[in-house]
Amino acid sequence: MSEPNKFSRRSALMKLGLLINGGIAALLTVPVVGYILSPLRGKSGEGYNARVSLGSLDQFPEGQTRLATFRNPFVRPWDGQTADIPCWVRHLAGPTFQVFAINCAHLGCPVRWFSQSGLFMCPCHGGAYYADGSRASGPPERGLFQYPYRIEGDHLVIRAGELPTLAADAGTAAIRRKPCAG
Amino acid sequence: MRWIESLCDWMDRRLQLSGAIREAALHRVPRSSASWWYVFGSAALTVFILQVVTGILLAIVYVPSAAEAWNSLQALNHDLTLGWFLRAMHGWGSNFMVALVLIHMVQVFLFGAHKYPREFTWIVGVFLLLMTLGMAFTGQVLRFDQDAYWGLGIGASITGRVPLIGGWLVNLLLGGPIIAGETLSRFFALHVFVIPGTLIGLVGLHLLLVLKLGINEWPMPGRVVRRETYLKEYEELTHKDGVPFVPDAIWKDLIFAGCILLAVAFCGVIFGPFGPTGQPDPTIIETVPRPDFFFLWLYALLSLLPPQFETPFLLIAPLIGIAALLLLPFLSGEGEKSWRRRPIAVLTVLLLAVALGTFTKLASNAPWSPQMNAWSGSTVPQRYLKDRSPLERRGALVFQDKQCRNCHVLGREGGQRGPALDTVATRLTPDQLIRQVLQGRGNMPAYGKNLSPAEVTALVAFLTTLHPAGQARARDASRPVALEASGESSSSTRP
Numbered sequence: 001m002s003e004p005n006k007f008s009r010r011s012a013l014m015k016l017g018l019l020i021n022g023g024i025a026a027l028l029t030v031p032v033v034g035y036i037l038s039p040l041r042g043k044s045g046e047g048y049n050a051r052v053s054l055g056s057l058d059q060f061p062e063g064q065t066r067l068a069t070f071r072n073p074f075v076r077p078w079d080g081q082t083a084d085i086p087c088w089v090r091h092l093a094g095p096t097f098q099v100f101a102i103n104c105a106h107l108g109c110p111v112r113w114f115s116q117s118g119l120f121m122c123p124c125h126g127g128a129y130y131a132d133g134s135r136a137s138g139p140p141e142r143g144l145f146q147y148p149y150r151i152e153g154d155h156l157v158i159r160a161g162e163l164p165t166l167a168a169d170a171g172t173a174a175i176r177r178k179p180c181a182g
Numbered sequence: 183m184r185w186i187e188s189l190c191d192w193m194d195r196r197l198q199l200s201g202a203i204r205e206a207a208l209h210r211v212p213r214s215s216a217s218w219w220y221v222f223g224s225a226a227l228t229v230f231i232l233q234v235v236t237g238i239l240l241a242i243v244y245v246p247s248a249a250e251a252w253n254s255l256q257a258l259n260h261d262l263t264l265g266w267f268l269r270a271m272h273g274w275g276s277n278f279m280v281a282l283v284l285i286h287m288v289q290v291f292l293f294g295a296h297k298y299p300r301e302f303t304w305i306v307g308v309f310l311l312l313m314t315l316g317m318a319f320t321g322q323v324l325r326f327d328q329d330a331y332w333g334l335g336i337g338a339s340i341t342g343r344v345p346l347i348g349g350w351l352v353n354l355l356l357g358g359p360i361i362a363g364e365t366l367s368r369f370f371a372l373h374v375f376v377i378p379g380t381l382i383g384l385v386g387l388h389l390l391l392v393l394k395l396g397i398n399e400w401p402m403p404g405r406v407v408r409r410e411t412y413l414k415e416y417e418e419l420t421h422k423d424g425v426p427f428v429p430d431a432i433w434k435d436l437i438f439a440g441c442i443l444l445a446v447a448f449c450g451v452i453f454g455p456f457g458p459t460g461q462p463d464p465t466i467i468e469t470v471p472r473p474d475f476f477f478l479w480l481y482a483l484l485s486l487l488p489p490q491f492e493t494p495f496l497l498i499a500p501l502i503g504i505a506a507l508l509l510l511p512f513l514s515g516e517g518e519k520s521w522r523r524r525p526i527a528v529l530t531v532l533l534l535a536v537a538l539g540t541f542t543k544l545a546s547n548a549p550w551s552p553q554m555n556a557w558s559g560s561t562v563p564q565r566y567l568k569d570r571s572p573l574e575r576r577g578a579l580v581f582q583d584k585q586c587r588n589c590h591v592l593g594r595e596g597g598q599r600g601p602a603l604d605t606v607a608t609r610l611t612p613d614q615l616i617r618q619v620l621q622g623r624g625n626m627p628a629y630g631k632n633l634s635p636a637e638v639t640a641l642v643a644f645l646t647t648l649h650p651a652g653q654a655r656a657r658d659a660s661r662p663v664a665l666e667a668s669g670e671s672s673s674s675t676r677p
Contacts, residue, residue, distance in 0.1 A: 080249025
């Protein structure tokens with residue numbers, strides 16, 4: 001067999017073929033990457049948080065901290081129980097509340113409220129928080145995450161939807177933009 | 183039998199593979215490598231095949247939906263004939279596979295098999311380890327129960343600590359804003375398609391490299407690897423003192439792999455399948471999430487690291503670890519292979535083994551976690567209440583009621599987050615106790631806002647009774663001196 005000519009018509013056509021396939025592959029990466037990155041898009045530029053009601057105010061007596069649950073606003077029909085999200089509601093007085101995420105600020109385990117000692121305790125790595133959500137002890141670097149809230153009529157409404165982590169600390173981004181005084 | 187032979191012959195004339203297969207089977211390996219120390223890799227491969235088979239069998243029933251996954255596991259455990267056994271085999275197979283991969287890696291490292299010319303085999307092996315751990319974690323998620331749910335929360339919380347893009351990464355990991363249906367689908371795709379596919383490809387490459395480069399010879403102290411001479415020496419060795427892989431070496435692989443399969447089945451029958459624990463319902467907060475065995479060390483580490491080191495450690499240490507493993511064959515590609523001449527290698531393995539073992543042991547009883555029910559579940563030992571004053575007994579009540587017991591042992595029961603208090607009166611004076619209770623310190627929260635003065639008085643009265651008979655209470659040595667001095671000075675100033 002003779003050495004194939006580097007500039008033969010066939011090798012040029014092969015290169016053209018490679019180029020066409022490469023181009024199509026590059027075009028196809030756009031929908032693929034877009035599809036894979038689709039969870040990044042929040043709705044209406046506000047991230048993933050939306051209004052959600054925790055129910056009427058009389059469920060939360062003054063001076064007490066109670067567990068409330070809400071259906072996550074970004075829910076799929078097949079989410080099942082995972083879309084039921086708990087949170088701790090502390091009613092200080094009058095229109096003043098604190099709504100804490102259930103997730104420990106350390107690594108997200110569910111904190112439990114102990115009214116007798118006035119502490120939230122985490123079962124995983126031993127974090128503890130005071131009644132106002134501030135850090136008491138253990139590995140967390142900060143206090144509990146808080147959802148911004150507002151009182152609408154006789155309902156307690158929070159902005160929620162995203163898993164609170166150090167990157168997305170519940171709705172505190174919204175708090176910074178617009179203080180929610182209730 | 184004749185027709186089988188002719189069928190094989192017919193096939194081979196078309197496939198033309200028998201030559202390659204015969205060559206692979208009969209390739210010569212150093213006699214010293216046909217050893218019981220060289221069976222772990224093939225055993226890991228055998229368990230991987232077991233995982234693929236049992237995994238496919240489970241997948242024909244399992245429903246990768248957040249709403250139904252848990253129910254389908256229950257059906258597997260209880261309704262389907264021997265479904266529980268397949269789940270048990272798959273679960274135990276996972277543990278065995280991680281263990282075998284780790285043992286294989288340690289053996290390879292101690293025998294110097296990562297050195298020239300097998301650097302790339304080692305690098306592929308490092309990725310095989312990462313994929314195996316990835317399978318273990320994603321598999322734990324598919325067992326969609328409370329541990330899986332909160333384990334995902336931990337994974338997301340760690341991811342969220344990545345600077346700048348942490349939030350995006352969390353959304354990518356979870357497939358949305360929060361742990362839900364799409365999270366499970368995502369992990370299902372990873373566990374069933376992406377990672378196993380990668381694993382199969384990498385295993386093929388790993389085996390091809392072993393065939394091409396030959397299995398590592400038994401390391402002899404003093405026989406040094408040099409790039410210039412090694413290949414020639416190895417060829418001579420396999421010619422002079424080599425045996426065909428089949429049957430001289432493979433029989434040990436086969437017997438060991440068979441024993442491992444038996445052990446997996448034995449564990450499956452005796453200990454049964456793993457979970458699922460409670461339903462993945464986040465509103466059930468009465469839960470104590472725990473990771474699977476091979477991640478327990480990480481659980482301990484996350485509890486024991488000082489808070490300020492945690493984020494840097496979590497983000498940087500894995501990168502350093504993986505980089506060190508990948509660079510290892512380039513940093514020590516030549517020289518001694520024998521562990522007898524490589525003390526630092528041996529010490530490194532020992533240090534890692536002791537550290538991982540210690541953390542795993544610690545995590546199995548997790549002394550850093552408060553015992554959430556100790557305050558209402560554990561009683562105060564009778565001897566601490568006998569012949570005590572009403573105030574002291576009232577203090578014992580405060581002690582229980584304020585959940586001190588969740589973090590403090592009394593009479594061997596209670597949380598171990600804080601120190602045991604059976605002898606606290608010998609360590610702290612009443613004044614120090616009051617200060618510690620009101621202001622907290624170290625890991626202890628301050629109780630100043632949650633205790634009335636009367637409760638503090640009672641509590642401290644109770645705590646000061648906690649000392650062994652015959653051992654004195656702690657006392658402030660300066661106090662009598664100060665009192666005496668003030669008494670003297672007051673008497674001297676008075677005319």
